[in-house]
Amino acid sequence: MSHPPAVTIREVAAAAQVGITTVSRALNNQSGISPATRARILQVAEELHYQPNRHAQNLRSQNINNIAVVMKGPSNPFFLSLIDPLEQEIRAHGYQMSLLRVPHEEDEVNIGRGAYQDSEAAGVLFLGGEARKSTAVFNSFPLPFTLCTVPPAPDWDNSVAAVSVDEAHGISLIVSHLTNLGHRRIAFLGPDQGERSVGAIREKAFVSALSAQGVTAEEKLIVRGGDGDDPYSFSYGYQMATRLLARKIPFTAVVAISDVIALGAQKALIDAGLKIPEEVSITGFDGIEFARYTNPALTTIEQPIHQLAETSCRLLFAQMNKEPIARPQRLLQGSLLVGDSTGPAPTD
Numbered sequence: 001m002s003h004p005p006a007v008t009i010r011e012v013a014a015a016a017q018v019g020i021t022t023v024s025r026a027l028n029n030q031s032g033i034s035p036a037t038r039a040r041i042l043q044v045a046e047e048l049h050y051q052p053n054r055h056a057q058n059l060r061s062q063n064i065n066n067i068a069v070v071m072k073g074p075s076n077p078f079f080l081s082l083i084d085p086l087e088q089e090i091r092a093h094g095y096q097m098s099l100l101r102v103p104h105e106e107d108e109v110n111i112g113r114g115a116y117q118d119s120e121a122a123g124v125l126f127l128g129g130e131a132r133k134s135t136a137v138f139n140s141f142p143l144p145f146t147l148c149t150v151p152p153a154p155d156w157d158n159s160v161a162a163v164s165v166d167e168a169h170g171i172s173l174i175v176s177h178l179t180n181l182g183h184r185r186i187a188f189l190g191p192d193q194g195e196r197s198v199g200a201i202r203e204k205a206f207v208s209a210l211s212a213q214g215v216t217a218e219e220k221l222i223v224r225g226g227d228g229d230d231p232y233s234f235s236y237g238y239q240m241a242t243r244l245l246a247r248k249i250p251f252t253a254v255v256a257i258s259d260v261i262a263l264g265a266q267k268a269l270i271d272a273g274l275k276i277p278e279e280v281s282i283t284g285f286d287g288i289e290f291a292r293y294t295n296p297a298l299t300t301i302e303q304p305i306h307q308l309a310e311t312s313c314r315l316l317f318a319q320m321n322k323e324p325i326a327r328p329q330r331l332l333q334g335s336l337l338v339g340d341s342t343g344p345a346p347t348d
Helices: 009-016 020-027 035-047 054-063 077-092 108-118 167-180 198-212 234-246 259-271 289-293 305-320
Strands: 066-072 096-102 123-127 145-148 161-165 186-192 222-225 253-256 281-283 300-302 329-332 335-337
Touching: 009 020, 009 035, 020 035, 066 077, 066 108, 077 096, 077 123, 077 259, 077 305, 096 108, 108 123, 123 305, 145 305, 161 167, 161 305, 167 198, 167 253, 167 281, 167 300, 167 335, 186 198, 186 234, 186 259, 222 234, 234 253, 234 259, 253 259, 259 281, 259 289, 305 329
Parallel strands: 066 096, 066 123, 123 145, 145 161, 161 329, 186 222, 186 253, 253 281
Antiparallel strands: 300 335
């Protein structure tokens, strides 16, 4: 006598209209789903006469070895430079890496939650993202996670692990370098109006660093993009520098919030007939390799990408292994890389 084929967990998931991992958590009484969803899944499983295959469950639990890297800002060359070091660290721990690219305007935390259901990830590493004032948005996040290149806010508790460069220190190095060269009228190419990530932090640090040098930041020399602009791109930098020039306000130096913006701006300044650094100096932030081979080579803050990758992964795997973490939030030091794009302020 033949028996009907056994109902699979995939069929339960389809009937309950949830992901396979959500069904698994409900059946195994694990956290990460609401009581209502758990009850609905259990009811569907009972109605379908689902019987778990314990052997298959054991195999699956042994083979969930995927780490999801959620990258906010897929066109940012600095983030692209971090992918290889991150993958090397992840593979060194015996895991595979999957990459999820998140457009600038989308919520990376929601995408990360989706990674939990869609890719059966064992952990999530957020590369870039919004610099949030509190950790509330991460409450009940279903997987171990770490934020990479996202600086913590003063009010954060220790529930969130985060690794980033010290943004304020980096900007202060740039401003000190320029003021030591005699620059006082320094323009700033900032983020778009709705920016709530490192760009806004770097702008605030710029104003503070100028004040520490006895220089008042001029609002008319601070250029921000509009909501429709594509930030962290060469074209964005070109547009911001063009808008700055259109204001016809004298300046001798430009600080951009990233290398890619600085390089776009540098072309706009050269196209306008300005000599760099004889007539205007320009700086970036990140230290992408490409910026070393432009003409002139860019003065910038070089971020320690290998240390960022190693520390971020170490904190992530410590959480996955339920190991105690003494300092879940780390600030690393960037270094000033002086190129040919900065020089003494013109005297005339």
